[in-house]
Amino acid sequence: MDRNTIQNQQFDAERALYHLQHTDVEGCIFAGPADGESALKEARDVRLLRCRFCLRYPLWHVKGFRLERSSMDESARAAIWYAENGAISDSTLNGIKAVRECSNIRLANCQINSPEFGWKSRGIALSDCEVDSEYFLLDSRDVTLDRVKMKGKYSFQYMENLEIASCELDTKDAFWHSKNVVVCNSVIKGEYLGWFSEGLILVRCRIIGTQPLCYCKNLKLVDCIMEDADLAFEYSDVEAEIRGHLLSVKNPKSGTITADSVGDVIWDDPVMECTGKIMLRGAMAL
Numbered sequence: 001m002d003r004n005t006i007q008n009q010q011f012d013a014e015r016a017l018y019h020l021q022h023t024d025v026e027g028c029i030f031a032g033p034a035d036g037e038s039a040l041k042e043a044r045d046v047r048l049l050r051c052r053f054c055l056r057y058p059l060w061h062v063k064g065f066r067l068e069r070s071s072m073d074e075s076a077r078a079a080i081w082y083a084e085n086g087a088i089s090d091s092t093l094n095g096i097k098a099v100r101e102c103s104n105i106r107l108a109n110c111q112i113n114s115p116e117f118g119w120k121s122r123g124i125a126l127s128d129c130e131v132d133s134e135y136f137l138l139d140s141r142d143v144t145l146d147r148v149k150m151k152g153k154y155s156f157q158y159m160e161n162l163e164i165a166s167c168e169l170d171t172k173d174a175f176w177h178s179k180n181v182v183v184c185n186s187v188i189k190g191e192y193l194g195w196f197s198e199g200l201i202l203v204r205c206r207i208i209g210t211q212p213l214c215y216c217k218n219l220k221l222v223d224c225i226m227e228d229a230d231l232a233f234e235y236s237d238v239e240a241e242i243r244g245h246l247l248s249v250k251n252p253k254s255g256t257i258t259a260d261s262v263g264d265v266i267w268d269d270p271v272m273e274c275t276g277k278i279m280l281r282g283a284m285a286l
Helices: none
Strands: 004-007 021-026 043-048 063-068 084-091 101-107 111-113 121-129 130-135 141-146 148-155 161-167 170-173 179-182 187-189 198-203 204-207 219-227 237-245 245-250 254-259 261-266 277-280
Touching: 141 148, 245 254
Parallel strands: 004 021, 021 043, 043 063, 063 084, 084 101, 101 121, 111 130, 121 141, 130 148, 141 161, 148 170, 161 179, 170 187, 179 198, 187 204, 198 219, 204 219, 219 237, 237 254, 245 261, 254 277
Antiparallel strands: none
16 A cells, blocks of 8 residues: 655644544644644554654544654643554653553653553553653553653552563552552562552562552562561462561461561551461571
């Protein structure tokens, strides 16, 4: 199929390139006094190369797109919604709510500064990206992160089927109410990690922060390091192998927690039956 090309133009009208198909858009700017939104709504099979977006809602209901070496500034709010089968690479996304209710979107080598990024989506994959976001990927499914540096708050909440590898996550209240999450070879820094999660598995991770992993079901830690971890595992069903020292463990509901050393073991007026065991490696239970 022959492709069309649009080069080095500026667009600011409402729906300027509505339902564009089989077209390469190169070096174009979406900005101007008309302040029109939804520039590429309902586009099909488009490649956007070296473009700059400064207007709202540019890529809604788009199917089959590539966004390469492009930028979206803070004015490009809610930029990519209800889109399918897209690839974004070497680009900067700065507007709030940049991706929502999308499916099968791959992002590589991107800089993302977007509160409420990635909500209610399926099949999102991020690799070699840097992210600053609050409520990152809320209520999304079937997501992978590889070599991602992330900073924010309240991330990965209400998610299902999430795989994370070789990432650095600086985020409080992460993984709340999540299901079927596996995190490997990563650093996780933040308060109140993983509360109310189900099926959370942490493998060879460094976990930093207060009151982690409470009210969890089917929680598993394998060869992890925990730092500044106090009042950990309260009311959780847990199997944990910890290298190093735990400041304190409180009222684990069930399972076994094994560590090199533990500061305090607290059995304090539990509101449910708690039968968890705390073991020192090579010694008897505490």
